[in-house]
Amino acid sequence: MNPLTPDPSTGSGSSPELDPSVEPLPLDEGANGEIQGGRYYGRGVPYLPIDGYPGKLIAIEGTDGVGRSTQIRLLREWLEVKGYGVIETGWTRSPLMQPTIEIAKSSNTLNKLTFVLLYATDFADRLEKEIIPALKAGFIVLSDRYIFTALARAGVRGVDRQWLRTLYGFAIAPHLTFYLNVDVKTLSRRVLESRGMDYWESGMDLKHGDDIYDSFRTYQNRLLKEYASMADEFHFRVVDARRTVDRIQDELRRQVDAFLDPDGVKSLD
Amino acid sequence: MTFSLLHATDFADRLLYKIIPPLKAGMIVLADRYTYTAFARDVTRGVDRLWVRELYSFAVRPDLSLYFRVPIDVSVDRLLARRVKLKFYEAGMDLGWSTNPVESFRLFQGKVLEEYDQLVDEFGLRVVDASRSITEQQRLVREMIAEHVKTTSAVEVVDDEPVNA
Numbered sequence: 001m002n003p004l005t006p007d008p009s010t011g012s013g014s015s016p017e018l019d020p021s022v023e024p025l026p027l028d029e030g031a032n033g034e035i036q037g038g039r040y041y042g043r044g045v046p047y048l049p050i051d052g053y054p055g056k057l058i059a060i061e062g063t064d065g066v067g068r069s070t071q072i073r074l075l076r077e078w079l080e081v082k083g084y085g086v087i088e089t090g091w092t093r094s095p096l097m098q099p100t101i102e103i104a105k106s107s108n109t110l111n112k113l114t115f116v117l118l119y120a121t122d123f124a125d126r127l128e129k130e131i132i133p134a135l136k137a138g139f140i141v142l143s144d145r146y147i148f149t150a151l152a153r154a155g156v157r158g159v160d161r162q163w164l165r166t167l168y169g170f171a172i173a174p175h176l177t178f179y180l181n182v183d184v185k186t187l188s189r190r191v192l193e194s195r196g197m198d199y200w201e202s203g204m205d206l207k208h209g210d211d212i213y214d215s216f217r218t219y220q221n222r223l224l225k226e227y228a229s230m231a232d233e234f235h236f237r238v239v240d241a242r243r244t245v246d247r248i249q250d251e252l253r254r255q256v257d258a259f260l261d262p263d264g265v266k267s268l269d
Numbered sequence: 270m271t272f273s274l275l276h277a278t279d280f281a282d283r284l285l286y287k288i289i290p291p292l293k294a295g296m297i298v299l300a301d302r303y304t305y306t307a308f309a310r311d312v313t314r315g316v317d318r319l320w321v322r323e324l325y326s327f328a329v330r331p332d333l334s335l336y337f338r339v340p341i342d343v344s345v346d347r348l349l350a351r352r353v354k355l356k357f358y359e360a361g362m363d364l365g366w367s368t369n370p371v372e373s374f375r376l377f378q379g380k381v382l383e384e385y386d387q388l389v390d391e392f393g394l395r396v397v398d399a400s401r402s403i404t405e406q407q408r409l410v411r412e413m414i415a416e417h418v419k420t421t422s423a424v425e426v427v428d429d430e431p432v433n434a
Contacts, residue, residue, distance in 0.1 A: 045270055047315035096271060111285055113327060117278035124270035166323040170270060 035173040042169015048132055050172060055135030057172060059146035062180030063223050064201040065191040066241050072142050074249045079140055087134045089126050090144035097122035105200060112157045119150045120167055147171045148234060152226040176259055177234060178252060179227060180241035184220050273311040277324055284328060304328045305392065309384035313377065314364065333417050335410060336389060337399035341379045
């Protein structure tokens with residue numbers, strides 16, 4: 001049995017440790033099949049009740065080099081001018097895990113499973129120490145990437161999708177999830193113009209070949225497909241990221257404004 | 270949560286490098302603690318019972334799992350007799366139940382033992398009474414293991430691949 005790809009359909013590889021009465025956890029538990037923003041996706045963190053917290057969680061998703069951080073910076077300025085308290089949180093940025101993840105990435109000992117679990121640990125740390133306290137205090141949390149990045153990367157690497165979704169059952173569903181959508185051609189040029197292609201972002205660990213450009217295209221293509229397949233499941237608001245920074249920002253602001261202030265009371269522009 | 274996930278990461282690493290390869294080679298793997306430790310400890314720390322079981326669903330189910338059961342008083346006495354300094358997390362000090370390490374240990378490990386008791390039925394753990402003498406325990410353990418391992422075979426099975434291949 002390959003522990004990385006348990007196949008629930010055969011029963012042989014799925015949850016060998018598990019009591020047969022324990023069903024895989026459904027991700028969607030709402031009456032209409034939709035998890036509301038600000039609720040846990042799955043079983044959550046029992047010792048951290050989050051119901052009724054006033055803050056809002058906004059996730060900006062999209063693949064490497066799509067322009068997330070630029071958009072988040074602009075969004076933050078705009079929100080702060082409007083008088084909202086804003087904090088940012090970003091993938092692998094937890095003080096607890098960042099050094100460990102860097103060390104692990106630079107060694108050759110990391111495998112699919114430990115990769116996933118290190119990311120999940122980092123996320124859990126930021127959830128407990130940054131995201132939940134900020135939501136409790138009424139902040140707007142702008143998340144540069146969210147669990148969908150982890151689901152996409154691990155999905156491409158062949159980790160069981162149901163297991164991943166159960167693992168991230170302790171995550172909070174964002175109130176808004178923007179997905180910056182791009183094609184590989186545009187993405188390749190954008191990345192090459194800025195900082196160049198990097199080992200992990202090119203999926204070199206998947207051994208598609210020695211050519212980083214070809215590997216980047218193959219890997220990012222698969223990642224984009226993986227993201228696209230999650231769009232409905234997680235209610236992405238898909239934003240065309242091939243446009244100029246300003247056009248994208250306008251669209252984000254319009255949608256955020258409509259969500260935060262549906263009556264237009266606080267609208268300044 | 271981070272405590273639970275870090276241990277799971279460590280376990281995944283050991284599973285793929287230290288446990289699965291020898292199993293493939295037909296060897297016996299003796300694991301000092303297994304996923305059951307995580308089930309008992311993490312749940313005591315407030316992690317969801319089902320979530321942690323699903324988390325570890327990538328683990329290999331042991332052919333035999335032995336649980337050395339000991340009353341909490343015996344456990345505390347043994348540790349203190351050896352003047353072991355109780356570790357912060359081992360004593361569950363992170364939970365803030367008591368500022369006294371021994372008292373905290375007693376409370377925390379007491380809860381952990383209650384969780385273990387549930388695991389015995391759930392996963393069919395074989396219980397060894399660990400308050401008995403080491404010799405007696407070892408005799409029992411050997412009997413239990415003998416049921417699973419052929420010890421009669423005197424002939425060493427040589428690898429079926431030619432040496433000079």
